[in-house]
Amino acid sequence: MKSSTRLTKAWYGVLVILMALGGWAIIERIRGGLAVTNLTSTTPWGAWVAFYIFFVGLSAGSFLLSTMIFVFKMEQYEKIGRDALLVAILSMVLAMCFILIDLGRMERFWHALRYWNFTSILAWEVRFYVVYIGLLMAELYFSMRQDLIRAAKGSGWQAALARFLTFGSTDLTAASKQRDHRLLKILGSIGIPVAIFGVHGGTGTLFAVAKARPFWNSGLFPVIFVVSALVSGTALLLAIYVIRSKVMGREVDKEMVKSLAGLLTLFLFIDLGLEFYEFFVGAYGLQYTELATIETIFRGPFSWSFWWVQLFLGVVVPLFIFFHPRLKESVNAITLAAILVVIGILGVRFNIVVPALIVPVLPGLPWGYYYPTLVEWLSSLGIVAFGLFLYTVAIKALPIDTVEELREGK
Amino acid sequence: MSSDKKWAMVIDLQKCIGCDTCTVACKAENRTPPGISYNVVIEEEKGIFPNVTKIHIPRPCMQCDRPACVQVCPVKATYKMENGIVAIDYDRCIGCRYCIVSCPYGARSFDFGEDYSREMIGYNEVQAPEYGIDRGKREKGKSPIGNVRKCMFCYHRLQRGEEPACVEVCLGDARYFGDLNDPESVVSKLAASPRAFVLQEEMGTKPRVIYLK
Numbered sequence: 175m176k177s178s179t180r181l182t183k184a185w186y187g188v189l190v191i192l193m194a195l196g197g198w199a200i201i202e203r204i205r206g207g208l209a210v211t212n213l214t215s216t217t218p219w220g221a222w223v224a225f226y227i228f229f230v231g232l233s234a235g236s237f238l239l240s241t242m243i244f245v246f247k248m249e250q251y252e253k254i255g256r257d258a259l260l261v262a263i264l265s266m267v268l269a270m271c272f273i274l275i276d277l278g279r280m281e282r283f284w285h286a287l288r289y290w291n292f293t294s295i296l297a298w299e300v301r302f303y304v305v306y307i308g309l310l311m312a313e314l315y316f317s318m319r320q321d322l323i324r325a326a327k328g329s330g331w332q333a334a335l336a337r338f339l340t341f342g343s344t345d346l347t348a349a350s351k352q353r354d355h356r357l358l359k360i361l362g363s364i365g366i367p368v369a370i371f372g373v374h375g376g377t378g379t380l381f382a383v384a385k386a387r388p389f390w391n392s393g394l395f396p397v398i399f400v401v402s403a404l405v406s407g408t409a410l411l412l413a414i415y416v417i418r419s420k421v422m423g424r425e426v427d428k429e430m431v432k433s434l435a436g437l438l439t440l441f442l443f444i445d446l447g448l449e450f451y452e453f454f455v456g457a458y459g460l461q462y463t464e465l466a467t468i469e470t471i472f473r474g475p476f477s478w479s480f481w482w483v484q485l486f487l488g489v490v491v492p493l494f495i496f497f498h499p500r501l502k503e504s505v506n507a508i509t510l511a512a513i514l515v516v517i518g519i520l521g522v523r524f525n526i527v528v529p530a531l532i533v534p535v536l537p538g539l540p541w542g543y544y545y546p547t548l549v550e551w552l553s554s555l556g557i558v559a560f561g562l563f564l565y566t567v568a569i570k571a572l573p574i575d576t577v578e579e580l581r582e583g584k
Numbered sequence: 585m586s587s588d589k590k591w592a593m594v595i596d597l598q599k600c601i602g603c604d605t606c607t608v609a610c611k612a613e614n615r616t617p618p619g620i621s622y623n624v625v626i627e628e629e630k631g632i633f634p635n636v637t638k639i640h641i642p643r644p645c646m647q648c649d650r651p652a653c654v655q656v657c658p659v660k661a662t663y664k665m666e667n668g669i670v671a672i673d674y675d676r677c678i679g680c681r682y683c684i685v686s687c688p689y690g691a692r693s694f695d696f697g698e699d700y701s702r703e704m705i706g707y708n709e710v711q712a713p714e715y716g717i718d719r720g721k722r723e724k725g726k727s728p729i730g731n732v733r734k735c736m737f738c739y740h741r742l743q744r745g746e747e748p749a750c751v752e753v754c755l756g757d758a759r760y761f762g763d764l765n766d767p768e769s770v771v772s773k774l775a776a777s778p779r780a781f782v783l784q785e786e787m788g789t790k791p792r793v794i795y796l797k
Contacts, residue, residue, distance in 0.1 A: 207697045207730055208679075215619065215693035218681035278679015278694060278730035285678050289659040296682050297658035385787055386652060386688040535690045536783065538626035538641070 181421065189563045196556005199549045200275060208278055210549045217531040217542035221524070221550045222276040225557070226269050227377055228406070228523040230303075231399065232516075233265035234374035235407015237310060237365060244317065245362035250430055254415050256574045259314040260565065261411060266307050268561040275553060295380040302372035309368065313361045315339070316354045320346060321573035335571055374403045387530040389456060389467035398448045402519055405441045408434060409515035416509040418569070426505050435508045438515065439496045442489060463533055470529040476545065479521050488518010590668040591737055592764040593751070594774040595642055596796040599758035602627060602640035606750035606759070610644075613738060613749035615712045617722075618700060620693040622735035623750055642759070644750065645670065645691040645735035646783065646791030653683035653692065662732070668764070668792055669737050671715060674727035683732055688784045689791075697729040713740045737761075764792065 203210050213220050240258035242248045274283055286300045323346055325336040378399025381390040412434045419426045456464045471480050492511035494501075501507040532542040546554075568574065602625055610616070610623040626641040651670050653662050661677035664670055684692040699722060700707040708722040715736060719727070738748035746752070751759040762771035771794075774780065779796040 207724070208694070209696040209698060213694070213696075215684060216690070218684040218694055276680070278681065278732075279677065279727075282676075282678045285659045285661075285676060289661075289676065291657055291660045293655045294658045294682075296656065296680065300658065380656075380682070383656070384652075384686045386686055531685065535688050536626060536643070538628050539624070539643075539690045 178421070178423075185566065186563075189559045189566070192559035193556050193563065195552045196554075196559060199551075199553035199556060202549050203275055203553060204280070206549075210547060212544055212547050212550070214542060214544070216534065216540055217528065217544040219276075219527050219531055220544050221546035221554055222272045224520075224523040224527045225554050226272040226276065227399075227526070228520050229265045229269035229272065229561075230377050231374055231403035231519065231523070232406050232410055233262045233269065233310075233403075234369045234400070235403040235405065236265065236411055237262040237369050237407070238404060239407055239411055240313075241362045241366055244313070244358040245366070250433055253427060253430060253575075254411050256314060256317050257414060257418075258407075258411055259310055259317060260568055260572075260574055261407075261414065263307065263310045263314060264561050264564050264568070266303065266310070267564065268557055270303070271557045271560070272554070275557075295376065295383055298372075299376050299380060302368065302376055306365070306368050306373050309361055309365050313358060313365065316357045316361070318573050319354050320351060325573055332571055336573075370400055375400050381526065386535050387467075388459075388461050388464040389530045390526070392452065392456065394448055394452050394455075398445065398452060401441060401445045401448060402522055405438065405445050406516055406519035408438045408441060409512040409519075412438065413509050413512040413516065416505055416512075428505055431505055431508055432502075435496055435502070435511070438512065439493065442493065442515070446489060462537060463535065466533040467530050470532050471525055474529060474532065475543070476524075476528070480525050483521030484518050484525055487514045488521055489515075492518075588765060589763045590765045590792075591647070591742065592668065592762065592771050592775065592792040592794065593644065593647075593737065593748070594760040594771045594780075594794045594796065596756075596758045596760070596774075597639060597641065598796065599756040600625075600640045600642060600754075601756045601758075602638065603755050605753050605755055606642055606644075609749040609753040610735070613712060613741070614714060615707070615710075616693075616733070617695060618698045620695065620733060622691075622693075622733070641783075641795070642750070643689060643691065643783075644737075644748075644793060646689050646789065646793045647737060649790035649792060650788060652686045652688060652787070652789055656682045656686045658682065667742075669739055670734075671736055671739070672732060672734065674719075674731045677727070677731040679730045679732065681732060688787045688789060692732050692734045695728050695731055695733050697724060716740045716743050 211220065211222075236258045239251070240255055240262065243251050243255040243258070274280060277283060286297070287304070289297075290301075291297045319340065322336045322340045323344055326333055326340055326344075328336075375396040378396035381387070382392060382395035385391050412431060415434075416426055416431060453468060457468055471477065492515050495507050495511040496502055498507075528544055532544065534541055604625050607621055607623050607625055611621060614622060616622060623642060623644045626643055628639045628641065630637050630639060647668055647670050649664075649668070651662075651664060654664055654670060657663075658680065659676055659678055662670060662672045662683055679694070681694055684694060711719045711722050711728075713719075714728075714733075716739065722729070738746075738750075741748060747761050751761040760770050760774060762769040764772055764775065766772060774796060775794045777796060780794050781797060782791045782794055784791075
């Protein structure tokens with residue numbers, strides 16, 4: 175018990191320090207405007223946009239994994255059902271934070287909902303995000319309702335919160351449980367197309383429709399977005415599940431971890447295949463801008479983010495672990511692989527956003543050069559720490575685990 | 585400004601000498617901050633020695649009839665005016681820069697809030713009356729800082745019955761400006777020339793800036 179409180183204190187301590195640094199960076203950004211970034215009119219999008227699509231992807235991936243449980247009744251993954259929904263909600267919150275600080279005029283963020291250009295993918299995205307976040311919250315609520323009612327009977331602040339959230343309802347009958355399950359199935363079913371076509375496919379589409387950037391301008395792009403979302407979401411949930419179980423001193427369900435690793439391997443291969451087509455078809459067209467973009471990714475000043483982060487750490491090492499006869503049996507190795515996959519997908523996001531904006535749209539216009547400033551890095555770190563902080567508070571305040579698990583833990 | 589006019593520009597590349605006077609005049613007219621030039625002159629070298637030539641392509645905003653920027657702007661801050669000019673509403677723009685990413689001509693710039701106050705006394709005291717709107721002093725946190733900016737055919741000058749600054753100052757007289765709706769206008773006749781072409785035609789943007797080979 176002692177060591178666990180010390181661990182908790184250290185964890186909060188680290189998060190508070192990171193959030194303080196991030197807070198300083200965000201204040202700098204508000205005071206100095208976008209001049210504090212290394213963005214230019216040639217490369218107008220950078221780290222914050224990369225992080226934004228990274229978190230939208232994590233959210234969509236986590237949510238789609240949750241539908242396997244609540245819609246397709248794959249009970250072997252039940253232990254991570256609510257976790258998946260919680261991660262999906264918090265990832266969206268972070269994505270919105272990132273896109274907010276990226277706006278040239280932050281104080282006008284509400285214009286995005288007030289005015290609606292029907293032909294703008296971005297305008298549709300904003301609305302999809304709102305609907306999607308509402309849907310996720312409703313789904314998380316109904317997945318917890320039974321346990322909230324049980325928790326409301328206790329004492330302490332969690333119980334008070336539970337009483338508030340259940341509106342004093344004490345309906346624990348089988349009929350109400352069934353109703354909750356049916357609602358979950360309905361919400362999940364609506365959520366699938368919303369998440370695939372609206373939220374993350376849509377985020378891919380907003381890049382794909384930019385015809386000025388041939389590298390993005392392909393029908394495969396939205397599909398790759400969705401697949402890489404599944405990759406990153408599955409990897410993150412696997413890692414979170416194992417780390418949390420270990421911290422709380424619980425038994426890790428090795429079979430589920432291995433099954434998730436199998437799923438992750440499948441998604442990774444699909445993602446790789448699509449990625450290959452993306453580059454191959456693009457390069458085969460011999461179009462100047464496309465070739466220059468691919469060249470920038472392969473040989474530019476930050477090509478290490480492609481070869482080392484995206485491919486080596488994000489694909490080669492994890493696949494090696496998943497196929498290695500001894501390592502694939504080790505929960506720790508699998509968890510390491512999953513964390514590497516998440517980092518790899520962050521590399522993917524950077525390599526999507528930046529290189530296509532380094533190459534000039536017309537031959538003869540200046541080339542861009544972009545690497546994030548300290549303010550950009552620290553603010554990003556701070557926002558991520560804020561997300562981890564919210565997550566830690568949420569798993570304390572809400573019955574994210576199923577009750578049987580809680581019993582096992584005690 | 586009668587709205588039956590459709591403004592267009594024709595640029596004769598044979599007459600352009602690559603002197604950049606248009607770029608300078610544009611900066612002076614619109615008092616654009618550091619890093620923003622509504623008009624630039626792209627230089628290209630063609631051929632293999634000894635048969636080489638230099639081409640200069642002045643590049644203002646193309647005021648496309650099918651503008652990619654207008655298509656993607658989430659809040660309709662950038663829009664097509666009756667007279668063919670693509671305008672930006674500085675008071676609505678949220679600075680998301682999606683239009684910069686989408687413009688196939690690189691004609692849009694983001695105003696990061698920098699200024700020439702060190703090089704030039706009183707730079708921030710007054711701003712150009714872009715779109716015919718007087719915005720007073722250039723101050724932090726006030727539009728157009730944090731917005732996207734671009735050439736608008738010097739709309740404020742058109743309202744006064746003048747030509748765009750770049751057309752007026754062109755040394756080689758390479759730029760022609762006029763009404764494409766009038767079949768008798770110089771630009772209409774030049775636009776019908778076999779020498780006429782537009783940049784990035786395959787993008788389907790239908791530019792209103794037409795070049796002569």
